[in-house]
Amino acid sequence: KQEVTQIPAALSVPEGENLVLNCSFTDSAIYNLQWFRQDPGKGLTSLLLIQSSQREQTSGRLNASLDKSSGRSTLYIAASQPGDSATYLCALQGGSEKLVFGKGTKLTVNP
Amino acid sequence: NAGVTQTPKFQVLKTGQSMTLQCAQDMNHEYMSWYRQDPGMGLRLIHYSVGAGITDQGEVPNGYNVSRSTTEDFPLRLLSAAPSQTSVYFCASSPRGTSPLTEQFFGPGTRLTVL
Numbered sequence: 001k002q003e004v005t006q007i008p009a010a011l012s013v014p015e016g017e018n019l020v021l022n023c024s025f026t027d028s029a030i031y032n033l034q035w036f037r038q039d040p041g042k043g044l045t046s047l048l049l050i051q052s053s054q055r056e057q058t059s060g061r062l063n064a065s066l067d068k069s070s071g072r073s074t075l076y077i078a079a080s081q082p083g084d085s086a087t088y089l090c091a092l093q094g095g096s097e098k099l100v101f102g103k104g105t106k107l108t109v110n111p
Numbered sequence: 112n113a114g115v116t117q118t119p120k121f122q123v124l125k126t127g128q129s130m131t132l133q134c135a136q137d138m139n140h141e142y143m144s145w146y147r148q149d150p151g152m153g154l155r156l157i158h159y160s161v162g163a164g165i166t167d168q169g170e171v172p173n174g175y176n177v178s179r180s181t182t183e184d185f186p187l188r189l190l191s192a193a194p195s196q197t198s199v200y201f202c203a204s205s206p207r208g209t210s211p212l213t214e215q216f217f218g219p220g221t222r223l224t225v226l
Contacts, residue, residue: 043220046214098169101153101155
């Protein structure tokens, strides 16, 4: 059974810092991996989707990488801002049409 | 486009009552799914559909029914509500119904409390 782990569960950084969020998974046979952002009391917003054949995707200050052999993905946020404060979730699709989610990392960026 | 819409936003039920959570999307997406989100458990897949007339079970399907009679709608039915079903429910959709799935679009959620 695929398991997705996100460490740490919470992270607090000062504004302007570059940071990395981690996502690890136990089964490397995946179709894709997706990073989401969730604000308190809201739904999920898709940030980046990395297909199995890709190694990274970039959108603005965000860069996501995928290393299937080591079972890891990272989300890099450059020059963090207070508006980046949210919970970040990774989810991956394995051998069926199902997504498996990690429990998320709650990020706080302090002014 | 309205995207993925969910109704109601909030609901309180008594144990044993039944209800239907509504989900609709106007993007002509093939794939739709329901998740529940609980503290410390993350998001767990309840049921999903890869197209009209096709549904399948996810990780936690017990106590829930779904149907997909149209591309646009994917209602989730609670047959006999239990306190363990207190949760926030999210509906999501995606353009493709076959693997690999593409970007998932989420609705705003329904917060359900069962007394």
